Amino acid sequence: MVESVRVPILASWERCQTAGLDPERFEVPYTDDLDPTGALVRAAGPVLDRLAGTLSGTRTAVLLTDDRGLVIDRRAAEPPLLPALDRVRLAPGFSYHELHAGTNGIGTALAARQPVRVCGEEHFSAALRGFTCFGVPVRHPVSGRVEGVLDLTSLYGDAHPLMAELARGCALAIEQRLLDECGERERALLHSYLAAEHRATTAASLRLDGAGRFQGVGPPAGLTDGDESALAETAAGLIAAGRREALQLPLSHGRTAHLLCRPLAGGAVVEVSVPGDAGSPGGGTGGSARRPLLVGEAGVGRLAVAARRRLELLSDAALRIGTTLDVSRTAREIVEAAVPRFADHATVDLFCPVLHGTAPVDPGAELRRVAASGAAPGAAYGPHARGEPIRLVPGSPQARALCGGAAVRDTSTGPDGEPRAVIAVPLRARDTLLGVATFQRAAPTEPFADDDLTLARDLAARAAVCIDNARLFTREHHLALELQRSLLPRGVPEQHAVDVAHRYLPAARGRVGGDWFDVIPLSGARVALVVGDVVGHGIHAAAAMGRLRTAAHNFSALDLPPDELLGRLDDLVVRLDDESGTGPGLAGATCLYAVYDPVTRRCQLARAGHPPPALLAPDGEVRFPDLPAGPPLGLGGLPFEAAEFAVPEGSGIVLYTDGLIEGRHLDPDTGMRRLGRALTAVPRGCPPEEVCAALEAALRPAPSADDVVLLVARTRTLDERQVAGWDVPDDPAAVSALRSAITRRLRAWGLDELTFTTELIASELITNAIRHGAGPVRATLLRDRALVFEVADASGTSPRLRRAATTDEGGRGIFLVAQLCRRWGTRYTDRGKVIWTEQQLPA
Structure with a gap:
């Protein structure tokens, strides 16, 4: 039942329960302390008379209460309703405040300070549940204070849907009469002032002008709007004080207004003179005659000042x-x-x-x-x-x-x-x-x-x-932060090419960016190091980062050269931007892709608008390789260039995003010089984790407007004893000799368990290279985190896995290879292709 009760009624019930009222016990206090000649009664009298006439012939009572909930007037259109009202003491002198009568149209309207309709069972007290009432607060139009409540009450079955509109309209009429009464008092004050000044006047002559002021009252002519506003504000403050006071107010154009506040019986008047003002009566050129600027009651003046202060507070709050x-x-x-x-x-x-x-x-x-x-x-x-x-x-x-x-x-x-x-x-x-x-x-x-x-x-x-x-x-x-964390690597995958440490440092004020990194093991014991940056912040940047990281990860599985991989990323970004239409795209993202080979000790890199890497040599020398910048991703149609250089064992490759070297007061060139100095200060032989910590301490701006990714890789090499290679003659008979060499090498490495499967894989791949490829053919065996076998030839044709029919004489070799190894694939080089396989090392 409670869930279906209207919010104002439910709030009233809770107030009644808190006050300890008993629904089955109904007692309302009585007082004879009523003011039958008060301002509210005077203003409401004619309105109530007209309302009672309108409701003639209906079973609806009209009630007026003061701000305490005391009934001060009651008009009943039909006598049969009077006994029912008398039984519940709904009569002059009785209080229907919510704390006495519970939920009702009078008390609840006072408590909520808004119109309230209470029907039947909505009354808290059981004695009132046979009535329907609608109460409207009557506010003083100047002070805004609730002066009382106008209430229409009828028996529950006699309620009319127009009660609400009728009550609202009559309450507005009473408020207008209260405002008119304030104008009459102001007119009397002005009349008193003019009489004291011995100025001929009659009540008829005190007419309002088009601005709503009495004629002859107001600022002198010729003042700016700002001057008039300043005069009105100052005059209102003087009337609010209600005491005799004189002051000077600077105006525009070097003029000064002289104001004098003179108390009157029940109010005050403020006079103004502006020396040099020709608009003052009798002033003439250069005159300074005084004229009434503002007349009013001290209480009303205080209300005007308070209202202005409230408006100022709201204005300041909107800014603060x-x-x-x-x-x-x-x-x-x-x-x-x-x-x-x-x-x-x-x-x-x-x-x-x-x-x-x-x-x-x-x-x-x-x-x-x-x-x-x-x-x-x-x-x-x-x-x-x-x-x-x-x-x-x-x-x-x-x-x-x-x-x-x-x-x-x-x-x-x-x-x-x-x-x-x-x-x-x-x-x-x-x-x-x-x-x-x-x-x-x-x-x-x-x-x-x-x-x-x-x-x-x-x-x-x-x-x-x-x-x-x-x-x-x-x-x-x-x-965005959760999305970004879910899309960034949660750990570094197992690989033996480099020792890696990384940092992701979010921007100040928690702004989530699109910086990302990745460490991707590749075939042949190689490893790819990737760092990228998506323009912008928030969920869009984090989602775009995830899409680019996934795409780079997938493209790396194709063993593409860095420049070709960035080209494919660029094409993807262009397509995604075209699909997004008018929505936010990915254009403007940057990326650096590096591939390190621990066998050849060489590193190949390409970048798309990204800052260049820093190389920390084993002897402590720091350099930034001359690497073509390339355009940012998403521009389309522009090539990327790769660079390759030798990397000694133990060198540090430092990849980062622009947040590390750029800032509000830091240009990229200066930032790179700071990075070089910070790397030079790192002790030789420090592990990557300590290098990351040192760079973070030296370069991390506080606070930073952009997030930062830092990736430090210390290169390692495969020992010569872990690598074996053979040049294979263009003769199928050479396969037998190669199998024998592979068997001896596996025995030397203690991998006899893998001899049989490796011989089968080698036989199939070497035979395919001799029959379908082009010389020279070279076989390589690597012992790393897995046993890697590679066959390189000069052909660009790659074998593919297919399902052979029962009657086919061939086509089962690659299928057999795929079943015997953990992974296999093809990568292309500038001299042809390499077919590689990986087998899990025995525990």
Whole structure:
């Protein structure tokens, strides 16, 4: 049942339960302390008369209450309704405040400060469940204060759907009459002032001009809009003070306005003179006659000043709140904007999931105090420090605000035993409840007024959107970071060509970029070292990085030369950008691809717009090889060039992304010189892990606007005793001799278990090379992490695995090879091709 109850009604029930009301017991207090001649009664009288006439013939009662919920007027269109109203004491003098009568159209409208309809069973008290009522708060149009409630009540079965619109319209009419009454008092003040000045005037002559001012009252002619605004603001402040005071106000063009505030009975008037102003009556050229600038009541003036200050606070808050996309920082900006201009103390408590970027799904989730600020240092406003979990007391303003989904104004007792005015506002954005903001005032600060409650709502609404924006950014960042981590290598694969250490250093403020690296074992004991960088940050950059890394990994399986591999990557990026249409593409990504061969001790590299690698020689010399830059990936139609050079054993190959050598105040050339100096300072023979740590300490900018990938590889070589090679004559009879040589080598290595399978593989591959390839033919046997057998020839034709038919005499050789080895493949060289196989070494 509770799930189907409207939110305002459910919030009212919770307030009644917290107050300890009994639904079966109905008692409302009575008082004769009524003001039958008050401003609200005077303004509402004619409106109620017309409303009663409109409802003649219906069973609907018209009731007017004051701001305490006391009924001060009742009009019943039909006498049969009166006994039912009298039984529940719905008559003048009785209080229908929510704390006395429970959920009802009068008390709940006062508590919620908004129109409320309560039907039948929605009443908290059983005695009222036979009625339907609709209450509308009546606000003073100048102060914004709730003066009372206009309520239409009927028996449950007699309710009319037009009750709501009728009540709203009459409440607006009463508010307009209250405003007219303020104008009459202002007219009387001006009349009193002119009479005291012995100026001939009549009530008829005090007419309003087109700007809504009394004729003859206002700033002198010829002033700029800025001057008029400054005069009006200063005059309102003087009237708010309500005392005799004179001051000078600088104006534009070097002029000065002289203002004098003169108290009147019930108000004040501000006079102005501008020396040299010809627009003042009797001033003439160079005259300085005074004229009335503004007349008003001191209380109204104070309201105008307070309203201006509230607007200034909202304007400043719009500039101060949400300057970053950090949830905690945004929460601190809220309390900094509120204290001390709006409250003596402010706190922001958020649900824990919000801090991690997710939306809270459980309204009972743990709250955490994210921000707190007090005007007085050391003041005790609550037991919770920033960062601590919050456990709300049932019935507290914060708990009621979260449960009811509306701002709550109340009083509470602080830790020091002193009463405090409290406003608790739920922080809600995009239908997501994020937490609660609390504002407190203690004596001697004035308690919160109705306008303060509205201001707190506006402040919380703006803050909630900023917090939710920060939450969404945090969620995207976490998703991007998780995506990136899932796409980066989780470890270095087993290989014996290089010793590797790596670093991924994210950018400051948690920005996730598209930097990536890879270490890929290749055939023939070789290894590929890859570093790349995708332009941009966020999920798109992380996803693009994953696509490029996957593509590079797949292309490397083809054993392509570095320049050809980058060419294929470039073609892929162009195709993906074409497919993406108007969406974000991959163009602008950079990549460096290097292949190191521990047998020949040579390294072949190519780069696509990426910074060049650094080579650290065993003797400590550092150099940056002259490697053609190449265009970034995605431009299409441009070739890439590779370079090859010898690498002594124990050399360091340092690959990195531009975040290591570039920055806001650091150009790439200077950054590369810093990298060279940092590498020179590394002690000789340091393992790659220590080299990474040294470079990170020396070069990592703090904070960095870009992420950094660093890959350090220390080269190794295969001992001559681990490599065996034979030149094979172009004669099938040579296969037998080769098998014998392979058997002896395997026996020397202690790999007798692999003799049979290796002989079969060698026989098939050598025979194919002699029959279908072109000389010269060379066979190579490597003992590394696996047993590698390679056959090289000058032909560009590669064998393929196929299923032979039962009647076929051949076509089963490669199938047999594939079954005997763990992996096999073909790579092409500038002299032909190499067919290679790998067999698992025995344990």
